[in-house]
Amino acid sequence: MPRLPLTPPRQTGGALRSALMLLMGVALMLAGLAAWWVTRPLPLRGGVAVEFSVEQGSTPRDVARGWVEAGVEDSDWLLFQWFRVSGQARQIRAGSYELPPGSSARDLLRMMVRGDERLATVRLIEGWTFAQWRAELARADGLKPTTSGLSAEEIMVLLERPGVAAEGRFFPDTYAYAKGSTDLAVMRRALHAMEHRLEEAWQQRQANVPLASMEQALILASIVEKETGQADDRALVAGVFANRLRIGMRLQTDPTVIYGLGERFDGNLRKIDLQTDTPYNTYTRAGLPPTPIAMPGKASLLAAVRPADTRALYFVARGDGSSVFSNTLDEHNRAVNRYQRQLRSSTP
Known part of the structure; x- marks a missing residue:
């Protein structure tokens, strides 16, 4: 009986190789397109930076859609696929981000994985x-x-x-x-x-500082902050108050009185205000007020616990931010007369 012709093995192998080469070519082309898409600058609406906040619990698909809605003019499906195939989709962190012009999809994912928030x-x-x-x-x-x-x-x-x-x-x-x-x-x-x-400041306090606690240091630092118009005067201002605390002399500092007045203070501190007793009136009450009166900075904290070694008990503002310090009441009165007179004459 006649035999059926057999397909030559050489022809079968050639067709398979051709198919494989075609598939490899397509795969390389797709890989090249993918690499190009991932690294090329993403188009942004108006050519300006896009802001978007990734909320806690958002899915990668939500994130991709959110960026497109915020102003990335590209396919949210492609963005999502990039997040997914990168293997980092679950590493995206919640936060507020800004995508500047020129950024690629790779840059976008890297920013969110690192948590480089705006x-x-x-x-x-x-x-x-x-x-x-x-x-x-x-x-x-x-x-x-x-x-x-x-x-x-x-x-x-x-x-x-x-x-x-x-x-x-x-x-x-x-x-x-x-x-x-x-x-x-x-x-x-x-x-x-x-x-x-x-x-930190309390650990650096002087042995003879007249403060019993960090709380008192904070209160005094807040007064020094409000009384100082020039950085170089902080330690001297703190020294005056330390000297007064040591001898039981009232601090008599206007900023505490003003703080005690609260919303009643209209910018003009009157004699009646100094005579009206409140917990913060250091003219009527001895010692420190019950709480700080402001937020002191590092320099004032250090000045409070490391006051200048001075005999001064008084100071008055010159009007230029600095102060004149006096050891006696007579010296202080002369300084007040001089500088307050200058202030009055210079006031329009």
Whole structure:
């Protein structure tokens, strides 16, 4: 019987090789396209930086879609596939990010995996009160006002310092934060910073400093901060108050009286104000006031615990930010007459 013709093995192998080469070519082309897409600059709406916040619990698909909605003019499906095939999709961190022009999909993923967030800053100024600090936090860009409507006492409870006065407890500095952070989180950092700085200063205190505790050091530092218009005068101002505390002389410092007046102070401190007793009136009461009156900086903290070795008991402002220091009341009165007269004559 006739035999069926067999397909030559050479022809079968050639066709298979051709198919494999075709597939390899297609694969290389796709790989090249993928490499090009991943590394080329992503098109951004308007050609400007795009901001987007990755919320906690967002899926990689949510993240890809969110970037496109925010202004990345590309396929959210392609972005998601890139996140997935990279093997890093589950490593994307929550946070607020800014994608600048010229960034690629690879740059975008790297930024989110590293957690390179776009940070804003808020500044706490030396000598500010807690009320001023809260007002600045309320104005801060992208900071969630979670403490709005709460009293100072309620805030300190949330910060795990119940019964502690809020005044003076936050270290003046510039604090960076990611958009979407809470004001309470920034407060907590400033609180811990002040506690650390106060502890550092207290460890450097002079043996004869007339302060019984870190609390007293913080209170005196806040007074020094408010009484000093020139950095070089801090230790001398602290020296005057230290001398008064040693001999039981009243501090008689206007900033404490003003703080005690609160909203009643209209910018003009009158004789009746100095005579009206409040817990913060250091003309009517001996010793330190019950709490700090402002946020002292590092220099004032150190001045309070390391005051200048001076015999001065008095000082008066020159009007240029500096002060004149006197050992006796007669010297002080002459300085007051001289410089207060100059101030009155220079006032329009």
